Amino acid sequence: MKPFISALFSVGALMALVGAVLFITPWKEYAPYIYTIGAGFVALAQINTPLQAQSKILKRLRVQQIFGAIALVLTGAFMFFTHSNEWIACLTIAAVLELYTAFRIPQEEEKAKEK
DSSP states (O other), X not given: OHHHHHXXXXXXXXXXXXHHHHTTSTTGGGHHHHHHHHHHHHHHHHHTOOXXXXXXXXXXXXXXXXXXXXXXXXXXXXXXXXXXXXXXXXXXXXXHHHHHHHHHHHHHHHHHHHO
């Protein structure tokens, strides 16, 4: 199941990137669909990824990671229902959360293995 989750995440991340970039092109009407499907794939992959250790810090980081994934999907909703660029603020928040947890979770898992 691990290769499936990894592939789902990779395809979803690529679709989300393409959808965000398409928003500034003449094919703007397709961007929310592509982005939202990709963000959904990323969220599914992150929610179904198991944690290696169960410390309080890892649980907190995991909640932040899932909140970032939900914010990615919420960005897709903003792309559909707002008429300006409000979705960029939500995407920025999601990106900061995802970037932070992408570095901190492996670091904390290594600390937990050393103990």
